[in-house]
Amino acid sequence: MVEQMISDFKEALKGNLVSVTKFGTEGQPNNFLFVLDKLDFSILRAIKPLVLKHSKRAKIVPLFFTEEELMHGVDVFPLEFLDIKYPHEVLFGKDVINNVSFDKKQVRRQLEFELRSKLIHLRENFAWIKKPKELRQLLISAIPSLMPLFYGMLFLKDAKPPTELEPLFSAVAEKYKVDVAILKKVRALKDKSVNEDELNRLVAELMEFLSSMAIRIDKTKM
Numbered sequence: 001m002v003e004q005m006i007s008d009f010k011e012a013l014k015g016n017l018v019s020v021t022k023f024g025t026e027g028q029p030n031n032f033l034f035v036l037d038k039l040d041f042s043i044l045r046a047i048k049p050l051v052l053k054h055s056k057r058a059k060i061v062p063l064f065f066t067e068e069e070l071m072h073g074v075d076v077f078p079l080e081f082l083d084i085k086y087p088h089e090v091l092f093g094k095d096v097i098n099n100v101s102f103d104k105k106q107v108r109r110q111l112e113f114e115l116r117s118k119l120i121h122l123r124e125n126f127a128w129i130k131k132p133k134e135l136r137q138l139l140i141s142a143i144p145s146l147m148p149l150f151y152g153m154l155f156l157k158d159a160k161p162p163t164e165l166e167p168l169f170s171a172v173a174e175k176y177k178v179d180v181a182i183l184k185k186v187r188a189l190k191d192k193s194v195n196e197d198e199l200n201r202l203v204a205e206l207m208e209f210l211s212s213m214a215i216r217i218d219k220t221k222m
Contacts, residue, residue, distance in 0.1 A: 002030075005054045006092050009034065012047055018067055019093030023084045030060045033084055035096045039066050067096055074100050078107045079114060082155060083148035087163040104156055105222045111152045115214035118145065119207060126203055132196040139186045139202055146183075153213075156220060176216060182209050 006020050016037050024031040036043070044064070054060050063084075065073070074081050085097050122142070129135050143165070150172050154161040157175040162168045165187065173180045182205040189202075 001054070001058045002091065005032075005050075005058065005060065008050050008054070009047065010092070012050060013043070016043070017093065019096050020091045021084070021088050021095075021097060022091055023088040023097075030058060031063070031084075032060055032091075033063045033065065033088075033097065035065055035067050035070065035093070037066065039064055039069075070096055070100060074102060075106050077110070078102050079110050079148045079152045082107070082151040086151050086161050102155060107152045107155055108217060108220055108222055111149060111156070112214055112217045114149055115210055115217060118142070118149075119210040119214065122203065122207055122210065132199055135196070135199045135203070136189055136194070139199065139206065140189050142206060143183065143187050153217070156217075156222075176213070178209075178212065178216075180209075182206050 002022075009020065010017055013036065018035040018037055019033075021033040021035070022031065023033060047064075051062055055062070070081070081097065081100055082102065085100070088095075088097055122138070125138050126135070129138060147165075147168070150168050151161045154171055154175060159171060159175055162171055166184075169180045169183050172178065182202065185202055186206060194202075
């Protein structure tokens, strides 16, 4: 299906299609980055039927950028681009994302923002959730959303992040001297059921982890 998708987009975009890159790791859908030379409303409208067609068939999640937007947008969204870079597989065209450079100060700034935002998000959702199954799902969904942050943390330490979760947890623990047991506990929720008291304990531990990491990042010297 992926081959057919690329063929369809190549046919529709002709020479305007620069590259197609697949990215994403555990817990993430089929993410595809489409890089174009030009991208205006008429082009987006022309490829909309293809997006709907292939999203239904293969549940793809496409991102569309021009090459210029990639090169100039990294200072605003460095973590998102790090998430694309680690790992990524070029399926067509040139490896555009590999040529994107990252600034540590920009990464550190967004890291602190995201850590504190996720802490606030966790607090707010916990206060509103009524059913244990919803609380369990909130915790399970937290791990994939943290992966781009882990990539950023390791980037600040000049370490290439592993693309599997367990080694990624271990790398963060080693570089930042932190206990990541809560991450492993939350990940294990996918394969087992726990009572409401245990879920509450996990929320408390995850809140403490996010708070402590935000403080560590804030104190990181660049």
